[in-house]
Each structure stands twice: as structure tokens, then as C-alpha cells.
Amino acid sequence: MAAADMAHVLVFPIPAQGHLNSFLHFSTGLLRAGLHVTFLHTDHNLRRLGAAVREAAAASPRLRFLSVPDGLPDDDPRDVGGIPQLLEGLRTTASAAYRDLLASLRRAGGTADGFPPVTCVVADGIMPFAWDIAEELGVPAIAYRTVSACSVLAYLSVPKLIELGELPFPEGGDLDEPIRGVPGMESFLRRRDLPVQCRSLTNTYQDPLLEAVVAATVHSRKARALMLNTTASLERSSLAHLAREMRDVFAVGPLHAMSPAPAVATSLWRHDDGCLAWLDSQAERSVVYISLGSLTVISHEQFTEFLHGLVAAGYPFLWVLRPDMLGASQDAALQEAIAAAGEGRSCVVPWVPQRDVLRHRAVGCFLTHSGWNSTIEGVVEGVPMVCWPFFVDQQVNSRFVGAVWRNGLDMKDVCERGVVEGTVRVAMESAEVRRTARALAEQVERDIADGGASALEFKRLVSFIRELSS
Numbered sequence: 351m352a353a354a355d356m357a358h359v360l361v362f363p364i365p366a367q368g369h370l371n372s373f374l375h376f377s378t379g380l381l382r383a384g385l386h387v388t389f390l391h392t393d394h395n396l397r398r399l400g401a402a403v404r405e406a407a408a409a410s411p412r413l414r415f416l417s418v419p420d421g422l423p424d425d426d427p428r429d430v431g432g433i434p435q436l437l438e439g440l441r442t443t444a445s446a447a448y449r450d451l452l453a454s455l456r457r458a459g460g461t462a463d464g465f466p467p468v469t470c471v472v473a474d475g476i477m478p479f480a481w482d483i484a485e486e487l488g489v490p491a492i493a494y495r496t497v498s499a500c501s502v503l504a505y506l507s508v509p510k511l512i513e514l515g516e517l518p519f520p521e522g523g524d525l526d527e528p529i530r531g532v533p534g535m536e537s538f539l540r541r542r543d544l545p546v547q548c549r550s551l552t553n554t555y556q557d558p559l560l561e562a563v564v565a566a567t568v569h570s571r572k573a574r575a576l577m578l579n580t581t582a583s584l585e586r587s588s589l590a591h592l593a594r595e596m597r598d599v600f601a602v603g604p605l606h607a608m609s610p611a612p613a614v615a616t617s618l619w620r621h622d623d624g625c626l627a628w629l630d631s632q633a634e635r636s637v638v639y640i641s642l643g644s645l646t647v648i649s650h651e652q653f654t655e656f657l658h659g660l661v662a663a664g665y666p667f668l669w670v671l672r673p674d675m676l677g678a679s680q681d682a683a684l685q686e687a688i689a690a691a692g693e694g695r696s697c698v699v700p701w702v703p704q705r706d707v708l709r710h711r712a713v714g715c716f717l718t719h720s721g722w723n724s725t726i727e728g729v730v731e732g733v734p735m736v737c738w739p740f741f742v743d744q745q746v747n748s749r750f751v752g753a754v755w756r757n758g759l760d761m762k763d764v765c766e767r768g769v770v771e772g773t774v775r776v777a778m779e780s781a782e783v784r785r786t787a788r789a790l791a792e793q794v795e796r797d798i799a800d801g802g803a804s805a806l807e808f809k810r811l812v813s814f815i816r817e818l819s820s
């Protein structure tokens with residue numbers, strides 16, 4: 351076996367839907383380049399994904415799935431409220447198991463399945479323990495942030511914003527005030543566009559999630575390189591600023607378009623099969639698609655405002671209401687939505703094959719929480735977006751959609767039926783927004799085509815990994 355093929359990457363994502371998806375697309379790209387890949391799940395997710403993972407492994411002899419415990423009890427819901435505990439469980443329990451596992455995987459013959467030794471680690475950018483342990487064991491490590499370059503730059507700037515007195519915000523301060531200190535964004539970034547955890551920051555309190563993500567981002571400077579699922583034509587300025595801070599930066603996305611992986615292999619919820627047939631029965635660009643990702647939760651009041659705004663806008667809608675989204679009022683809400691929309695004018699389901707939905711001719715706009723995967727999936731399909739960010743990087747992403755890329759409208763912090771109705775109407779009817787969304791999709795298509803910026807970056811990354819592995 352030629353030396354080049356001996357390069358073997360262990361990939362280790364945060365066990366959350368958005369992260370799993372983009373890590374699997376990345377793994378598919380590595381497999382296509384001829385490398386070996388070990389995909390490290392948590393025991394909980396490996397059990398939850400079951401057959402889908404076995405199928406994916408069977409489909410590729412150079413791909414295997416292994417797992418470590420995440421330190422949480424099996425019946426823990428692992429939902430948005432439990433993220434700090436999950437991060438702590440990973441930092442303590444998973445890290446110990448990961449160290450022992452990597453110690454054996456890096457040795458020749460370390461495993462019975464004949465896989466060559468692991469020669470490089472690509473781990474989630476918010477799990478610094480994973481790169482540190484790898485380097486301690488003599489395995490070079492790359493940090494992969496599954497979010498936008500602009501949000502990474504915002505997180506990296508938090509210590510400076512505190513220094514400049516831009517953070518904490520003054521008590522009762524105007525959230526529309528511009529923010530100084532985030533490079534390349536001073537002409538359009540406002541207080542409300544920073545990750546929402548910044549709003550609860552005081553001189554004595556820092557949100558634990560914000561603290562962990564800022565610390566990990568600052569620590570990324572130590573990684574061999576930072577990898578991002580974005581493209582130069584979308585985020586040239588942020589990438590240039592990050593390149594000055596990191597040892598190297600690779601912008602290799604959108605990976606789901608460059609090296610698509612079967613969605614089922616990482617889907618933590620079962621796809622509803624009927625929604626595509628329902629879309630087939632709808633007119634061209636007539637449907638509003640609503641999905642707020644894998645973690646967002648909403649109150650019944652917010653649900654009602656969205657529902658009445660959507661019905662008043664007058665377009666049929668496909669709405670993803672995950673089983674854990676509304677708590678106790680879930681079932682009632684479901685019936686309300688179907689009744690309010692009227693016969694055949696709504697399809698409300700727990701989970702869909704989102705990339706197939708966004709590609710469908712009947713979808714006219716995407717009401718999204720601006721998670722990064724959803725954002726770039728919408729960009730690639732050229733679908734106008736209405737953004738209603740919930741937390742973390744989403745506030746930054748929605749500002750770029752509304753004020754920089756202009757392929758959609760930023761409805762952050764407002765959940766009022768009249769505004770929902772008006773904003774959805776503009777997204778469905780504005781020729782300007784649709785033209786801009788189409789043009790952006792065509793530009794990104796050029797970036798991922800052979801010789802395109804992202805395709806070349808991916809090649810450069812694979813050579814870098816081979817170099818580190820030799």
C-alpha cells in the first residue's frame with residue numbers, strides 16, 4: 351500500500367446534529383481522496399443511529415465508526431438546556447476514554463480490523479481537549495469549526511470587546527447600537543448581532559456556554575490549523591482576519607454540496623417520508639418551509655404568533671416541529687397548525703430530509719433559525735431566507751444574510767404575527783431577493799467545482815493532512 355494511502359484521520363465531532371452532518375460530509379471528502387477515516391461518535395449516538403451507521407461503514411472499507419461515553423445518563427434528553435453538562439461530560443468522561451482509544455489507534459496493529467494507525471486528528475473546534483490530547487500523544491491535530499467564519503471571528507473578538515468596554519452592554523442599553531472591535535464588521539454589526547449569550551454578560555457573570563466557546567476559539571490559535579465549512583466568496587474578509595490569527599486556515603465548504611454524505615447516516619430523527627410527496631402536489635415556489643434546526647425550542651405563544659403570521663401570509667407551509675420543541679403543548683399545537691391552515695395547505699412533521707426539501711421546486715422561501723448548516727444549505731439551493739436566530743452563532747449568521755449577502759431578511763428578536771406575515775411575503779414575492787439568492791448560489795457552485803476556491807482549498811487540506819501524516 352503506497353505511503354499516501356496510509357494517511358488515516360480520526361474525526362471527532364460534538365455529538366449534536368449540525369456538527370455530525372458537516373463532519374460526515376468532510377469524512378466523505380477524505381474517503382474520496384483515498385484516505386482512511388475513523389469517525390468517533392458517542393456511545394449514545396452510535397446506539398441511536400444504529401443500522402444507518404452500519405450501512406455507511408459497509409459502503410466504504412476505509413471508513414469505520416467507533417465511540418466513547420459522553421458522561422451523561424442514558425435517559426438524559428441531551429437537549430439545548432443540557433449543553434453545558436454535555437460539554438462538561440465530554441471534557442471529563444469522553445476525554446479519558448478518547449485518550450486511551452487514540453493511544454491504541456496510533457500504534458501499528460492497534461486494532462484487529464487491519465486499519466492502519468491513526469496519523470492525524472480533526473476534532474470539533476469547541477473541544478480543545480481533543481487537539482491537546484492528540485498532540486500529547488504525538489498525533490497532529492486540526493480544529494474544525496462547523497460554524498461560519500464571521501461567527502468565529504466574533505467569538506475571537508470577545509476579549510477585545512471587553513477591553514474596549516463594548517462588553518458588557520450597559521444595563522438597558524440599545525441593542526441597535528453599533529459594535530466596534532470585530533474586524534471587518536464595524537459598518538453593520540450591532541449589539542443584537544453578537545451571540546445572544548453576550549446579552550447576559552455583566553462584570554460579575556459570564557454565560558458558561560459563551561465562556562467555553564470563547565476559550566475554545568482563543569485556544570484554536572494553538573491547533574495546527576483551523577478548518578471551516580465555508581467559502582471565500584461568502585466570507586473573504588472574516589477568513590482574511592482569521593488567517594492572521596491562526597497557524598493556517600482552510601475554507602473548504604460548503605461540504606454538503608462538494609462531498610454529500612447520505613443524510614440518514616447522521617440523522618438523529620427519522621425523516622418523514624410523506625413531506626416530499628406533499629411538496630410534489632404544490633405549485634412552483636409556492637410553499638414556505640419552516641425549520642428551526644435540531645436544538646431550538648419555542649414557547650406556545652411564539653408558536654401561535656408564527657402560525658397566525660404564516661396563515662395570514664396566505665401560502666401553504668411545510669413546518670418541522672421536532673418532538674421536543676414545544677414541550678407539553680406539542681400535540682395541541684400540531685392540531686392547531688393543521689386546522690388553522692385549512693385542508694391540504696399545511697404539512698407539519700417532526701423531521702424532514704432538509705436538503706431534498708430545499709432543493710424542491712415547490713419551496714419558495716425558508717424560515718430558518720440561521721444555524722450554519724441550514725444557512726449554507728439554503729445558500730447552495732438559492733432559496734430566499736427569513737431568519738429567526740435562537741442562540742450561539744445564529745445571531746451573527748442572520749445579520750450576514752440580511753445586511754451583507756442580502757439573500758434573505760433578518761427577523762431576529764421579533765416574533766409578532768404581523769411581522770411574520772409581512773416578512774414572509776417579501777421573501778416569497780421580492781424579485782430582488784430571489785435574484786440575489788440565485789446569484790449567490792451560482793457563485794458558490796463555481797467555488798466547489800473543479801478549480802474553484804473551495805475545491806482547491808480542500809485539495810490543499812488533504813495535502814496538508816498527508817504531510818502531517820508522513
Ligand SMILES: O=c1ccn([C@@H]2O[C@H](COP(=O)(O)OP(=O)(O)O[C@H]3OC[C@@H](O)[C@H](O)[C@H]3O)[C@@H](O)[C@H]2O)c(=O)[nH]1
Pocket residue numbers: 366367368369371496497498613617641642643644645646670700701702703704705720721722723724725727741742743744
Ligand atoms: O427536519 C430537519 C431539520 C434539520 N435537518 C438538518 O439538521 C442540520 C441542522 O444544523 P444547523 O446548523 O442548521 O442547526 P443546529 O441548530 O442543529 O446546529 C447547531 O450546530 C451548528 C451551528 O451552526 C448551529 O448554530 C447550532 O445550533 C442541517 O444539516 C439540516 O439539514 C434535517 O435534516 N431535517
